[in-house]
Amino acid sequence: MSPVRNAKVIYTGIPEGFPVPGKTTVYDESGTVDIDSIHLPPKSALVKVLVLSIDPYMRGRMRDPSIASYSAAYIPDEPINSDGIGKVIRSTHPGLKPGDLVRSKLNHEEYTIKTVEELGEAFFGVEILKKHPNVPLSVYVGSGGMPGQTAHSAWRTYAKAKKGEIAFVSAGAGPVGSMVIQLAKQDGLKVIASAGSDEKVAFMKEIGADVAFNYKTMSTVDVLNKEGPINIYWDNVGGETLDAAFGNAATYARFIECGMISGYNDKDGALFKNIGNIVSQRFTVNGFIVWEIDGPWKDDFEKTVVAGLADGTFKYKEHLVRGLEQSGDAILAVQRGTNKGKMVVVVADE
Amino acid sequence: MSPVRNAKVIYTGIPEGFPVPGKTTVYDESGTVDIDSIHLPPKSALVKVLVLSIDPYMRGRMRDPSIASYSAAYIPDEPINSDGIGKVIRSTHPGLKPGDLVRSKLNHEEYTIKTVEELGEAFFGVEILKKHPNVPLSVYVGSGGMPGQTAHSAWRTYAKAKKGEIAFVSAGAGPVGSMVIQLAKQDGLKVIASAGSDEKVAFMKEIGADVAFNYKTMSTVDVLNKEGPINIYWDNVGGETLDAAFGNAATYARFIECGMISGYNDKDGALFKNIGNIVSQRFTVNGFIVWEIDGPWKDDFEKTVVAGLADGTFKYKEHLVRGLEQSGDAILAVQRGTNKGKMVVVVADE
Known part of the structure; x- marks a missing residue:
């Protein structure tokens, strides 16, 4: 198959106050990827990014990397990343099969290559999502996910x-x-x-x-x-x-x-x-x-909250935007509070 | 015996900023008490006040009584009170004998009459102090007391x-x-x-x-x-x-x-x-x-701190002033930080 577009969102540097879409983060659709032939390192996967969570803490990652905090500073000229869900396209690790849904920190790219270790650094470890039919994928990065x-x-x-x-x-x-x-x-x-x-x-x-x-x-x-x-x-x-x-x-x-x-x-x-x-x-x-702190509560979360989201006991409100080019505006909206619900960028359908 | 002077320090009202000695608290030596004949209610004691602790929190008691806090608001036109040690002169309660040293909230008066219940409202309950010979009385309202x-x-x-x-x-x-x-x-x-x-x-x-x-x-x-x-x-x-x-x-x-x-x-x-x-x-x-919070630590306090004050393991610094007329200035000094050590008013010698 010939290369396809691989757009991404690049972090350029620390905002003065609020982030400025197009300036402190830049959408770049010049890249391509050949999903059939691109070389994968050992124990890694090519992941098609489906949904990306936009959260308040992301502003804190736009900082001087010398300031320690609970999440790593973004690296200038690299794509930003956030919690997301993607579909494994190809893999060089037996634990990850094509079609698996992985929930992890994912780059703001349409396709991203991650080692198993990198995927494991996210909140939930390397996690193959067992999606409930009543719970939309986006909810797994919202009320049914980290938030x-x-x-x-x-x-x-x-x-x-x-x-x-x-x-x-x-x-x-x-x-x-x-x-x-x-x-x-x-x-x-x-x-x-x-x-x-x-x-x-x-x-x-x-x-x-x-x-x-x-x-x-x-x-x-x-x-x-x-x-x-x-x-x-x-x-x-x-x-x-x-x-x-x-x-x-x-x-x-x-x-x-x-x-x-x-x-x-x-x-x-x-x-x-x-x-x-x-x-x-x-x-x-x-x-x-x-x-x-979530260790002792993971089972209770699945049984209480995720099950409650599936059967309607728990309610949620989302603000979905489509396309990676929306990422910068979505980040700003969350900082300004102009979003209407849990902000999620839907990058692609399954 | 004829009446003796019973000076006191009266609270007049809430200071605007810092307390003003002579204005928000007034020293008044017009009162007298006949220590031999004054009537004592049941279960009470006439106490000769020896030392009075001056502490930062006292400013917080000079407030609108409708604002709840951990210690009661002072009552206008009444004597202020604070932690102190006094000697029982007379008593109508078998648990309190003349000569006993009581550590309690005491009025800023030279002589004060308190019921056993009132004496028990202080930090330590009704407490007959067993003074160690190496530890001055004033230290029992400082490093060896509430602070x-x-x-x-x-x-x-x-x-x-x-x-x-x-x-x-x-x-x-x-x-x-x-x-x-x-x-x-x-x-x-x-x-x-x-x-x-x-x-x-x-x-x-x-x-x-x-x-x-x-x-x-x-x-x-x-x-x-x-x-x-x-x-x-x-x-x-x-x-x-x-x-x-x-x-x-x-x-x-x-x-x-x-x-x-x-x-x-x-x-x-x-x-x-x-x-x-x-x-x-x-x-x-x-x-x-x-x-x-002090309940579980009282024994350890006696064994570690009070014993350490007696044998010199723990050190302290005091700022003693003599005479109840010093009370207002002492309160202000603690608020301004111009005191040189733990501020105590020595009202009388034993």
């Missing part, structure tokens, strides 16, 4: 939820926040949830939030004052929302620090007036990263 | 110290900080400590701090950059020091949130630029209050 596991494993680990308590979830319409809302409701909590559009507010109500509000049109402080004090704050955003939570949390509140997207594109910092309540109200604040 | 227990019980609970790790202690010359430095050195850690005068720096070096600096003349960020990254931060001050610690802490660092004095007299808040590291470096941040 869902993030919500599930940290909720189980840190929430110490008691029936009747009050939880506040920021960015409650995303794949993490929406799963947290549903887990908190299963545990019998009152749930307050915030997001940045009325459409997202409607979705949060649909999945069970008792109080859902648009933080752009309502004051978070006022809402928490009226509906709190909160016992658990699930933080996806940091900044003034976190300060509002510090100011309206009950004694012994648990702060689950999943992300602080408000600070990812901003070096000026944020003013905290209520952080002293950590002491006076004896809060516990835990940062975490999913792959360090 | 020492604060350091000891929270270090044992939250530090998860491993030999060779690096701890940073702010306000390291105070009764809490100096005990933390010594406990950290016993555990084999490298200790960085900050305080606000060269005299305090000298004391911190004397008790074993590997790196001690005056934060007013050296940049905390620069010191931590050079000497860190830190694995444990013992926070007594909050504000920009806490932000510097967030910015220079190692992955999985533990933040022990004992106090944030920088915010006690200031409603403007502080700018945090590095708080996002709670997530990216997976910190654990714990606020606490001593009497909720």
Whole structure:
């Protein structure tokens, strides 16, 4: 077979503030690949990329590589990568057969060659996905994948939820926040949830939030004052929302620090007036990263969450865009919060 | 016997910023008491106040009583109170005999009448102090009392110290900080400590701090950059020091949130630029209050710390002032950090 196009998305360097599609990431469709004859190193696979997850943490990878963090810095002039699912086309490892669906960190390329070791570095190890017929592939990088596991494993680990308590979830319409809302409701909590559009507010109500509000049109402080004090704050955003939570949390509140997207594109910092309540109200604040805590919860995740997504117990909302050329805009949309649900780039159909 | 003077220190109302001796607390020596004939209610004692501890948290009690916190708000037009030691003069309870030394929350009065229940509300319950001959009475409200227990019980609970790790202690010359430095050195850690005068720096070096600096003349960020990254931060001050610690802490660092004095007299808040590291470096941040965590450590405290104070293993530094009329200035000095050691008002000799 003759070569086919192999478009990719190249990282060019650290953004000043928000990433700039076409500048800090560049879509390049000049490459080609001959999928029948391209040489594969031992123990590797040629993978056709099907879906790629776009997540908030990706901004953190656009940094000076000398700054340590939980995920590697992107390398200038190389394709970016993120969680994805691809189909094995050819393989030089007996564990990977043509047609297998692999869930792994994948390059933002239409076709990518990865060794088994590289595929194993992702959140789930080298994983041949057993797709449930009722669960779309894209959901396996969303509520049924890393973001869902993030919500599930940290909720189980840190929430110490008691029936009747009050939880506040920021960015409650995303794949993490929406799963947290549903887990908190299963545990019998009152749930307050915030997001940045009325459409997202409607979705949060649909999945069970008792109080859902648009933080752009309502004051978070006022809402928490009226509906709190909160016992658990699930933080996806940091900044003034976190300060509002510090100011309206009950004694012994648990702060689950999943992300602080408000600070990812901003070096000026944020003013905290209520952080002293950590002491006076004896809060516990835990940062975490999913792959360090998910071990004990993997079975429960499959049985509770993935099964619940298949039978409709758990709900999700996606924002699918088609074509790798959408990657840069999708990354920016997630940073700005203009996405409508879990952002996934559908690169190709099976 | 005829009545004797019973001076007291009255709380008049919430300070705007720092407390104002003579205004927000007023020394009043107009009162008298007849110690032989004054009526005692059942199950109570007339106590001659000997020493009174002056601690940072007292500023927090000068607040709107509708704001819940770990210690009760002071009541306007009533005497303030704090941890102290007094001698029982007369008693209507068989458990309290004349001459007994009681350690309890005591009014800032020369003589005070307390029920057994009131005496039992203090950190240690109704406690008849067994004074060691080598340990001055004042030390029993400092390194051998609540501040020492604060350091000891929270270090044992939250530090998860491993030999060779690096701890940073702010306000390291105070009764809490100096005990933390010594406990950290016993555990084999490298200790960085900050305080606000060269005299305090000298004391911190004397008790074993590997790196001690005056934060007013050296940049905390620069010191931590050079000497860190830190694995444990013992926070007594909050504000920009806490932000510097967030910015220079190692992955999985533990933040022990004992106090944030920088915010006690200031409603403007502080700018945090590095708080996002709670997530990216997976910190654990714990606020606490001593009497909720000291239970399991009381025996160890007596055997390790109090015994060590008696035999010289543990060192302390005091700032004693004589006479109840010093109370207001002493409170202000602790808030401003101009005290030279653990601040104690010596009200009377035994």
